[in-house]
Every structure is written in structure tokens, then in C-alpha cells.
Amino acid sequence: MSSALGDPRLDGAASLLIGLILAGVAAFLAYESRGLLLGEAASPRLLDEIRVLARSRPEIDAVGRPLTMHLGPEDVLLNLSLRFRPGLNAGELAGAVERLEDEIRRRHPEVKRIFVEADALREAGKEQGEPAPA
16 A cells, blocks of 8 residues: 555554454454463353253252353263152163253253263162262
């Protein structure tokens, strides 16, 4: 522009404008990736839907607070603490967990990793005098 119009100040102004645009893009990217770098939790809507889904299962007595962390934009880790109905055998418990995990993944494909903590197992071991699993 300075060659065409004969004003060298235009090069300086263009450089400043490009610098401002780059600074704006950097700030936007930093804001968007900050949560991912720090382990941002999933949205409250997703947490509520997971709780409702787990509570709707007849094998589940109680649902703890789901813990989530974004590992990527479309990659959520879920840790779910559940207390199962007393009297379930190991096969029924495993089937209930598998069905719940499948339903969560079907409804929320961004939830890639699901860890279920079964509180009933810990309590059953204490009642029978066995050490609680670590």
C-alpha cells in the first residue's frame, strides 16, 4: 500500500492491524482451550441427564454425584458412583453396568470413558467380614 499510495505509514498501520488480529485469535484460542487444559467438567445438563438415566434403572438404588472431565472437545471421562439393589449376583451386576454404559454412550457419544464405582460391593464385603476392595 505504501508503494501504491506513496505513504509509508500505511505499512505500519497494516502491521498493527495484523498484530491485533493475531492477538485476538490467540486470546480466543487460549480462552477456549483453557478448560480443556485444566480438565473442565461436563455441562450441568449432561450431568443431570446421566443422573436421571441411572436412577431410572431398577437395579440401582442410589446415584452419587457424577464426576466428569473433558479430555478433548468430544471426549468426556465419566466416573459414576452407584449403589445397587441388594441381592444382585455378579452376573446381574455386570449386566446392569453394561446396559447403563451402553445407554449413556448411545445418548451421549461424547462420553468415551465410563468408570462405575459400585458401592454395593464395598458394603457387601463389610457385612461378610471380608476386606473392602481398594
